[in-house]
Amino acid sequence: MSRYWSKVVAGLTPYVPGEQPKLPNLIKLNTNENPYGPSPRALAALRGEVGDTLRLYPDPNCDALKQSIAAFYQLNPAQVFIGNGSDEVLAHSFLALLKHDEPLLFPDITYSFYPVYCGLYGIEYRQVPLTESLEIRVDDYLQPNGGIIFPNPNAPTGRPLALAEIERLLRANAGSVVVVDEAYVDFGAESAVGLIARYPQLLVVHTLSKSRALAGLRVGYALGDAGLIEALNRVKDSFNSYPLGRFAIAGAAAAIDDRAYFEQICAKVIASRARLVSKLAALGMEVLPSAANFVFARHGQHSGAALAASLRERGIIVRHFKNPPRIEPFLRITVGSDAQCDALIAALSDILA
Numbered sequence: 001m002s003r004y005w006s007k008v009v010a011g012l013t014p015y016v017p018g019e020q021p022k023l024p025n026l027i028k029l030n031t032n033e034n035p036y037g038p039s040p041r042a043l044a045a046l047r048g049e050v051g052d053t054l055r056l057y058p059d060p061n062c063d064a065l066k067q068s069i070a071a072f073y074q075l076n077p078a079q080v081f082i083g084n085g086s087d088e089v090l091a092h093s094f095l096a097l098l099k100h101d102e103p104l105l106f107p108d109i110t111y112s113f114y115p116v117y118c119g120l121y122g123i124e125y126r127q128v129p130l131t132e133s134l135e136i137r138v139d140d141y142l143q144p145n146g147g148i149i150f151p152n153p154n155a156p157t158g159r160p161l162a163l164a165e166i167e168r169l170l171r172a173n174a175g176s177v178v179v180v181d182e183a184y185v186d187f188g189a190e191s192a193v194g195l196i197a198r199y200p201q202l203l204v205v206h207t208l209s210k211s212r213a214l215a216g217l218r219v220g221y222a223l224g225d226a227g228l229i230e231a232l233n234r235v236k237d238s239f240n241s242y243p244l245g246r247f248a249i250a251g252a253a254a255a256i257d258d259r260a261y262f263e264q265i266c267a268k269v270i271a272s273r274a275r276l277v278s279k280l281a282a283l284g285m286e287v288l289p290s291a292a293n294f295v296f297a298r299h300g301q302h303s304g305a306a307l308a309a310s311l312r313e314r315g316i317i318v319r320h321f322k323n324p325p326r327i328e329p330f331l332r333i334t335v336g337s338d339a340q341c342d343a344l345i346a347a348l349s350d351i352l353a
Ligand SMILES: Cc1ncc(COP(=O)(O)O)c(C=O)c1O
Pocket: 031, 032, 084, 085, 086, 087, 088, 111, 151, 155, 181, 183, 206, 207, 208, 209, 215, 219, 220
């Protein structure tokens, strides 16, 4: 705290990202990156950007990338907004669409950046408890609100919400924006993108960090009615007109265009998840049903903190949340390659023995 700080900064509680370790050789299963590399076509497009044109600003509207994304989802480019990682897209959504007089609703156990954006932008919010089995129950959201946001599948639980339930929520909630954060949807949940044409209050947010294996490039996007997208553009052009550089625009467009590679690596992660879940269960761990590229698992006899620390001693990092207390026993484990999952299982069986 310094006397030069603004009141706003003094009052912030910033998000704490998962560790990006400087030590080599750690098995990194803590931030839900993809174990496979980006599409070879994306890498070639990135190399193609190295040159004299870097002296010029990039396209502020990312038109070429918008075209690719719109074509992928059979939408119109005016229904696409692009940002520097989906975190930036979410931040703009909070300011543009979710800041109203009534409180914003989101689950009590969810992506922990949501309350941070509320703190930054002065947004009132109410956390809606997940059920006993750590599921989102739509009926709990049928109350006055200034907006609703949740990930599908939810993080860090990995549990999906059925599309019919999302549509039931949209039908009952026409007066405020519903943001579905589909960061992990490509690993097995049902996307709400197909509902955009019928529900002008629906915004669906995606990232290239997980299913396109491009966390290092920082690209995310939102899909929704052109009126919602226009609100996001107004915030973007009041903040940073050029959120994506030339590398990000070119690499992301090539990654979206390479549908075959995307489908292939998603299928591999899904197969590895099934294998990991059965091995964790064989060690006596309880694993929540996951539609994401991570699993949420606990062991009845050990605290989550102790398990995470023992794994770290063995060179494996996973994510552990101290709060709220009912998720303390859980570890959030990224689905790595089969070799990485096997190393995790070997370390866990050693710890549990
Ligand atoms: C639910 C959820 N939404 C959004 C993000 C942000 O992703 P990015 O900013 O890399 O696009 C994450 C990252 O882990 C996440 O878990």
